[in-house]
Amino acid sequence: MLLSALLMSVGINSCLCVLFFILYSVLRKQPHNYEVFLPRRLADGTSKRRRNKVARYIPSVKWIWKSWRPTERQLMESSGLDGVVFMRMITFSLKVFLFAGIIGVFVLLPVNCFGDQLTVIDYADWSANSLDLFSVANLKIRSQWLWVHFGAIYLVTAFVCCLLYFEFRYIALKRIEHFYSSKPQPEQFTILVRNIPSTDGSSVSDTVDRFFGENHFSTYLSHVVIHRTSKLRSVVDKAKKLYKQVKHKKQDKKKPMRFFSRKDTPEGHYESVLQELEQDIRMGQAEVSAPGKEVRAAFVSFKSRYGAATALHMPQSINPTYWLTEPAPEPHDVHWPFFSASFMQKWLAKILVVFACLLLTILFLVPVVLVQGLTNLPALEFMFPFLTLILSMKVVSQIITGYLPSLILQTSLKVVPPIMEFLSSIQGHICHSDIQKSACNKVIWFTIWNVFFATVFSGSAFYKLSVILDPKEIPVKLAVAVPAQASFFIAYVVTTGWTDTLTELFRVVPFMVSYIKRSFEPSDDNEFVVPPMRYHRDTPRVLFFGLLGITYFFLAPLILPFILLYFCLAYIIYRNQFMNVYAPKFDTGGMFWPMIHYTMIFSLVLMQAIAIGLFALKKMELATYLLVPLPVCTLLFNEFCRKRFMPIFTAYPAEVLTKRDWEDRNDPRMPEFYNN
Numbered sequence: 001m002l003l004s005a006l007l008m009s010v011g012i013n014s015c016l017c018v019l020f021f022i023l024y025s026v027l028r029k030q031p032h033n034y035e036v037f038l039p040r041r042l043a044d045g046t047s048k049r050r051r052n053k054v055a056r057y058i059p060s061v062k063w064i065w066k067s068w069r070p071t072e073r074q075l076m077e078s079s080g081l082d083g084v085v086f087m088r089m090i091t092f093s094l095k096v097f098l099f100a101g102i103i104g105v106f107v108l109l110p111v112n113c114f115g116d117q118l119t120v121i122d123y124a125d126w127s128a129n130s131l132d133l134f135s136v137a138n139l140k141i142r143s144q145w146l147w148v149h150f151g152a153i154y155l156v157t158a159f160v161c162c163l164l165y166f167e168f169r170y171i172a173l174k175r176i177e178h179f180y181s182s183k184p185q186p187e188q189f190t191i192l193v194r195n196i197p198s199t200d201g202s203s204v205s206d207t208v209d210r211f212f213g214e215n216h217f218s219t220y221l222s223h224v225v226i227h228r229t230s231k232l233r234s235v236v237d238k239a240k241k242l243y244k245q246v247k248h249k250k251q252d253k254k255k256p257m258r259f260f261s262r263k264d265t266p267e268g269h270y271e272s273v274l275q276e277l278e279q280d281i282r283m284g285q286a287e288v289s290a291p292g293k294e295v296r297a298a299f300v301s302f303k304s305r306y307g308a309a310t311a312l313h314m315p316q317s318i319n320p321t322y323w324l325t326e327p328a329p330e331p332h333d334v335h336w337p338f339f340s341a342s343f344m345q346k347w348l349a350k351i352l353v354v355f356a357c358l359l360l361t362i363l364f365l366v367p368v369v370l371v372q373g374l375t376n377l378p379a380l381e382f383m384f385p386f387l388t389l390i391l392s393m394k395v396v397s398q399i400i401t402g403y404l405p406s407l408i409l410q411t412s413l414k415v416v417p418p419i420m421e422f423l424s425s426i427q428g429h430i431c432h433s434d435i436q437k438s439a440c441n442k443v444i445w446f447t448i449w450n451v452f453f454a455t456v457f458s459g460s461a462f463y464k465l466s467v468i469l470d471p472k473e474i475p476v477k478l479a480v481a482v483p484a485q486a487s488f489f490i491a492y493v494v495t496t497g498w499t500d501t502l503t504e505l506f507r508v509v510p511f512m513v514s515y516i517k518r519s520f521e522p523s524d525d526n527e528f529v530v531p532p533m534r535y536h537r538d539t540p541r542v543l544f545f546g547l548l549g550i551t552y553f554f555l556a557p558l559i560l561p562f563i564l565l566y567f568c569l570a571y572i573i574y575r576n577q578f579m580n581v582y583a584p585k586f587d588t589g590g591m592f593w594p595m596i597h598y599t600m601i602f603s604l605v606l607m608q609a610i611a612i613g614l615f616a617l618k619k620m621e622l623a624t625y626l627l628v629p630l631p632v633c634t635l636l637f638n639e640f641c642r643k644r645f646m647p648i649f650t651a652y653p654a655e656v657l658t659k660r661d662w663e664d665r666n667d668p669r670m671p672e673f674y675n676n
Helices: 003-027 031-037 039-044 062-068 072-113 146-181 204-215 230-254 267-288 305-313 343-363 365-375 377-383 385-391 394-413 416-425 432-459 462-469 471-484 486-506 508-520 535-552 559-580 593-617 621-627 629-650 654-665 670-675
Strands: 190-194 220-227 294-302 324-327
Touching: 003 031, 003 486, 031 039, 031 508, 039 559, 062 559, 072 146, 072 535, 072 559, 072 593, 146 593, 146 621, 146 629, 146 654, 190 305, 204 220, 204 294, 294 305, 305 324, 305 654, 343 365, 343 416, 343 432, 365 394, 365 432, 394 432, 394 486, 416 432, 416 535, 432 471, 432 486, 432 535, 432 593, 471 486, 471 593, 486 508, 486 535, 486 559, 535 559, 535 593, 593 621, 593 629, 621 629
Parallel strands: none
Antiparallel strands: 190 294, 190 324, 220 294
16 A cells, blocks of 8 residues: 555544534534433533523533543442443553554664665655555665664553553552442342242252251342243333333423424323233232242342352352352343343354354355455456556556545444354353453454454465464464555554544434434433443444554554544543443443453464564574564563463452351341341
């Protein structure tokens, strides 16, 4: 790719970013758009629909300062520890790429530019140069300047590992602090017990009560047997929705009367319908209590957190397939469909999901190959000779090779997170947070494989893909293939990173849906939904840009300013979204951080493997041998962090649980909590 094509992509996306900023600063002030851009503040009562007609149409940047201002403690209170972990991931990346950017732009980039392996740089017309002239490919074999890259690799690896250690420790301590500061929650005292054995003449409830009364007599408190309640839940959901409508109608009495609203309905009608639904609920509860509706699973509560943890981690029966225990999710986090699933059903579901993921990976190769075909202008002219005249136009060729490939790949990736979330939901998980974590993990590795590796090999070394079967050749072939795709990934960062992050701010789809709904039916000011943060969608995106930055920082340092600007945009925009848009549906207690840590370790090892192959290609034998211990040390560091910090994320220590239990003994509210 020529520098001119990259500049065309940067120009298009910069204009789109400015346009989105201006539109957002104006549209967010319009009262009928508050439920799109400020639903969190509306729900919390911290924002009112203003009617100042002049100021509403003047663009401003005050919202940037308001997003910057909240402290981490305020973010913790509003978005939970998961929100803090997400923002720590972005600030971690900012620190890494500020450090790597200084080395890359002011040290490595000049070294690469003044190499003489490729064609001499045209200083008269910089835009006519190939981006390869700004990469390590411009250095000759056995060039002594490669030792600068060698030192940079060691420096950045040491810096990233130090940051990872301190961040892992910080998040682990925050997890303990968050547990200490939280009020007593039902899930802290409760476990889920499954595969309860059947006993002749006894109900599931009697069996559970007898078993835990005998084996955990000092800590057992109570239990709730799970029933099949799909019909009852639908009635309850309908009643909740109708109750909100009645509540809103009563609040509307304080407002001026709206004579022509199609939604005005006598409150007596709503209340009569509510009474009918209440009778249906009572009848449904009676049906649910029937023996045939019981599921062989129960939530079992204990008098202390330590008692619940002891029962959770201790085998309950001689037969290991009975009385299976797992942590109870938060009440709002429960995912009900798989509570009655058998072991065989869950096992088959997992196999089905694996095959579905493999099929999706294969199908996604189609847009990847299409994208790589667009980046190769001579191949396009050969395959489609009738387009030669159009492709000969400079502006058209720059758009096709610089902007269009990244746009196609970005659009194709939009469907991946919802598909992965659906596949995770049928995998047997019992809570939405586990579904999000599973989907997040799937999207991360899907993106790394299909966007990074598939792009690299289809674009540069697809005809040599068989060498992957020989592990010794992988670093060398990566060293050939990865630098060749530097120009594509720079354009990808600009297109997918900048513009996609701004569309997150603008909330394009919710805005369009809201506009269409208002066009066909007048909306009630009180009817809006506060959306939850989609961690499985945004976390993999941020981590993938981190992988690109770490991988390319010594190969093509020109990518680093674009990566750094992306993380600056992400920092402001996601803080704004956490404060104004998203409300936490659940809180995993920072369980996303280990996934972030392992992905960064993978990025480091991948960068080091490419560096080993590169120095081997450049005939730098000593540098190659000196780099071999680096991935080994990185993996040992990862193992140390795993042993040191992961136990805190797996389960809370006994001293933490007992300390909270002793504090609760002096709390006069605990008897009421136990009763509830």
